[in-house]
Structure formats: C-alpha cells, structure tokens
Amino acid sequence: MTVDGIIELRSDTFTQPTDAMWEALDRPPLGDDISQEDPTVARLERRAASLLGKEDALLAISGTMANQVAVMTLTERGDEVIVSDRSHIYNLEVAALAALCQVQARPVHSADGQFDSAQISSLIRSPGIQAPKTGLICLENTHDLNQGIPVTLENMRRVGELSRDAGVPIYLDGARIFNAAAALEVDAGELTQDASLVQVCLTKGLGAPLGSVLAGTQETIGRARHMKQRLGGGMRQAGIIAAPGLVALGDERIAALREDHRRARVLRAALREVEGLDVYPRATLTNIVKIQLDAALDAGRFHSGLKRRGIRIKPVGGAAFRMVTHHQVSDEDISVTVCAIREVLTTCG
Ligand SMILES: Cc1ncc(COP(=O)(O)O)c(C=O)c1O
Numbered sequence: 001m002t003v004d005g006i007i008e009l010r011s012d013t014f015t016q017p018t019d020a021m022w023e024a025l026d027r028p029p030l031g032d033d034i035s036q037e038d039p040t041v042a043r044l045e046r047r048a049a050s051l052l053g054k055e056d057a058l059l060a061i062s063g064t065m066a067n068q069v070a071v072m073t074l075t076e077r078g079d080e081v082i083v084s085d086r087s088h089i090y091n092l093e094v095a096a097l098a099a100l101c102q103v104q105a106r107p108v109h110s111a112d113g114q115f116d117s118a119q120i121s122s123l124i125r126s127p128g129i130q131a132p133k134t135g136l137i138c139l140e141n142t143h144d145l146n147q148g149i150p151v152t153l154e155n156m157r158r159v160g161e162l163s164r165d166a167g168v169p170i171y172l173d174g175a176r177i178f179n180a181a182a183a184l185e186v187d188a189g190e191l192t193q194d195a196s197l198v199q200v201c202l203t204k205g206l207g208a209p210l211g212s213v214l215a216g217t218q219e220t221i222g223r224a225r226h227m228k229q230r231l232g233g234g235m236r237q238a239g240i241i242a243a244p245g246l247v248a249l250g251d252e253r254i255a256a257l258r259e260d261h262r263r264a265r266v267l268r269a270a271l272r273e274v275e276g277l278d279v280y281p282r283a284t285l286t287n288i289v290k291i292q293l294d295a296a297l298d299a300g301r302f303h304s305g306l307k308r309r310g311i312r313i314k315p316v317g318g319a320a321f322r323m324v325t326h327h328q329v330s331d332e333d334i335s336v337t338v339c340a341i342r343e344v345l346t347t348c349g
Contacts, residue, residue: 007333010314012205012260012287012326018253021208021244028243033059033235040239040246045213047249052177052198053189054215058225059242063088063175065233066199066212068096070171071136072227073220074196077102079135082123082168084110086144089173100231104132113149113282115139117158124166137163140173141180141191146316147280148288148324150180153190160194169196175212176204179286182257196220205257205287206248207327210241213249253327260287260325263334267323270338276345287326293319297348305344311337 008014017025031037041059049057060066067089075081081097083090085107089097097105108119125131139159141151163170172195174180174188181188192198197216202208214224228234235241247253264287271279271289276297280290293299299319306313313321323337 003328005310007311007337008328009323009325009337010312012207012324013203015207015326015328017209017244018207018247018327020247020250024243024247025240028239030237030239033238034229038237038239038242040242044242044245044249047246048200048213049215051188051249052174052192052200052215053187054192054198054217056218056221057213057215058221058228059235059238059245060199060212060214060228060233061210061235061241063173063199063201063203063212064093064096065228065231066214067093067173068100069224069227069231069233070197070199070214071097071101071103071138072230073224074169074171075101075103075135076133078104078132080104080106080125080132081136081138082106082108082120082134083138084108084115084140084143086110087138087140087173088145088175089138089140092145103135106134110143113143113147114151114155115159117155117162120159121162121166124168134166134168137168137170138173139170139195140175142176142183142286142288146288146320146322147282147290148176148179148286149282150183150285151191153184153186156191156194163194170194171196172198174198175201176286178254179205179257179261182254183261183285197224202245202248205260205326206253208244208248211245213245256327257287260327260329261285263325263329263331264289266331267325267334267337270334271341274338274342274345276348287324289323289325290316291321291323293321293348295319297345301348302344305347306340309340309344311340
C-alpha cells in the first residue's frame with residue numbers, strides 16, 4: 001500500500017500507524033509515567049519484558065535514548081566499551097558514547113555481520129593503573145542497519161560465554177530483534193539471554209509512530225529509570241505512545257515481519273537477474289536489501305530517476321543503496337520497483 005503514490009523503501013521508520021494503532025489511540029487509560037502510574041505504559045512494559053525474556057522494562061522515546069540510557073546504566077565514567085564498527089550506537093548517535101556517557105568506544109570489525117568472539121576477547125583489557133577498564137560489550141541484532149543481518153544464536157551465545165568469563169556485561173541493541181528472531185526461527189528471548197539490558201524499537205518494522213523499550217532485571221531497570229530521567233526522558237501521559245506500541249508488540253505485527261522478509265527475498269531474487277548491479281549476498285535475510293551499482297553507471301542519475309517515478313531508496317555511500325520492506329510495501333510495489341529499476345538503469349550508462 002503506497003502512501004500518496006510513493007513507494008517508500010528508504011527505511012521501515014517511514015511508516016504510518018496501522019488502523020489498529022489509530023484505534024488504540026482512542027482514549028487509552030493514562031496516568032503520570034514519571035510516577036509509574038500510567039496503566040497503558042505499564043502494560044506495554046510488561047508485554048515487552050515478557051517477549052524479551054526479562055523481568056522488567058521501561059519505555060523510552062527513541063532507540064537512541066534507550067541505547068544511551070543502557071550504556072549510562074551499565075558503565076562508569078572512563079570505561080572502555082567494545083562496539084561494532086558497523087553499529088548504530090557507534091556511527092549514528094552523534095558521539096553520545098563520548099559526549100553523554102563519558103566512555104571510550106573501542107570498535108571491533110565484524111566482517112560478515114557476525115561478532116568475532118576471539119577478537120572481542122583479545123580487546124578486553126587486563127586491570128592496570130594506566131589502562132581503561134573494559135566496562136561493556138555492545139552487540140546489535142539485527143546487525144548493520146544497511147544490511148539487517150541476523151546474528152545467530154550460536155554467535156550470541158559465544159560472546160555471552162566470554163562476557164561471563166571476563167565479567168564484562170553485554171548490552172544488546174535489538175532495534176530489530178524480532179526481525180532477527182523471525183529470520184533465525186528462534187524465540188527473541190533466547191537471543192537476549194546473555195544481555196544485561198536489551199532494547200527493541202517499536203518504530204521500525206513493527207510500525208509504531210514512537211517509542212523503544214529497554215528490558216532487563218528489575219534492579220537494572222530501576223537504575224535505568226534514573227538515567228532516563230536525567231536525560232529528560234521522563235514523560236507524563238506516555239500511554240499515548242504505549243497504546244500503539246502495544247499493537248506493535250502484538251502477535252499479529254510480530255508475525256507480519258515474516259511477510260516483510262518474504263517481500264525482501266522476492267526483491268532480492270528479481271534484482272539478481274538485473275544487469276548493472278550487485279545484490280549483497282546476505283543482505284535480505286530480514287527486511288533490508290542492499291545493492292551496489294556497477295562503477296560505470298551514474299548512481300546520481302539512478303537515484304533521481306527512481307525518485308521521479310515515485311520510488312524512494314536510500315543512498316548508503318558510493319554507488320550503494322538500501323531498500324527496506326515494511327507493512328506499507330506490497331507485492332505489487334515490489335514488482336513496480338523492479339520494473340522501474342530495470343528501466344532507469346538503461347538511462348544511467
Ligand atoms: C540498530 C539501530 N539502533 C538504534 C537506532 C535508533 O533508533 P531511533 O531512530 O529511534 O533513535 C536505529 C535506528 O535506525 C537502529 O537501526
């Protein structure tokens with residue numbers, strides 16, 4: 001279903017609320033959330049905690065805020081934090097790790113989207129008067145926002161084991177954790193098992209207009225509430241956000257992610273037959289398709305040609321583009337997009 005005739009493939013964050021979300025906004029029970037008296041928020045937090053296999057949860061306004069609240073909760077000033085060099089928390093949060101959390105990021109490369117536990121292990125510092133303390137390992141699943149690679153349960157467990165051995169906690173940015181769980185056919189709670197805190201965004205494939213939920217033990221979430229408040233993230237009648245969020249975390253929306261994945265697979269298979277571009281081999285295990293144009297082709301003309309035809313895709317550096325399926329992309333939209341790409345490519349030589 002296109003909106004205003006536009007096929008929006010830049011991100012799953014560009015979606016409008018579903019009908020059920022609009023209906024949920026019709027006078028949900030509200031209260032003061034800073035005092036933890038909003039019943040709709042409380043329901044959302046219970047639902048998220050249960051889905052993520054944790055005791056407790058808190059609603060934050062965005063994924064970025066949930067990430068920063070988590071790092072502030074789990075580290076001390078001057079700690080070193082191991083992060084993937086492809087992660088959102090390292091690349092796209094305006095250096096908040098340094099500016100707000102006052103920690104030092106130690107990037108680790110994860111070549112095929114999985115985490116190299118041997119490399120992570122080698123980066124954990126021995127205690128010493130001069131060395132920073134390794135305070136946290138940040139993981140992301142799905143990983144790499146331009147590829148959406150599900151990190152396998154085996155890989156998550158391997159890092160979990162080393163985190164326990166080294167006594168360094170894990171934070172999991174699970175902005176799209178339900179996409180990972182659907183692709184891997186595992187329970188989201190299994191993927192989050194070794195994380196002291198995990199967040200999920202309600203606004204990505206799940207389609208809600210606002211909100212992310214951070215989950216962990218009751219004690220850790222209690223501390224995280226203070227950090228959220230410190231950041232100005234305390235809200236009043238936040239049930240307005242939680243009501244559509246509950247629809248986003250409903251069985252129906254979570255199951256629908258598989259349809260997004262199927263459409264991404266169809267798109268990927270069709271584009272593989274198109275001359276002039278490469279489709280990233282692992283890129284569509286979830287809802288994200290990354291393509292790269294041949295060097296001889298004019299990437300600017302390709303982008304603007306599609307835009308003129310009402311198809312929005314996101315340039316992600318060089319001649320690479322990403323396309324993300326979501327609940328407002330239909331089978332027909334995929335066919336129209338493939339035809340348009342074929343047509344536009346003929347003008348880009
Ligand atoms: C992996 C990941 N983490 C965090 C975020 C941040 O979410 P928000 O845009 O709600 O701040 C995003 C957003 O795209 C993301 O892809």
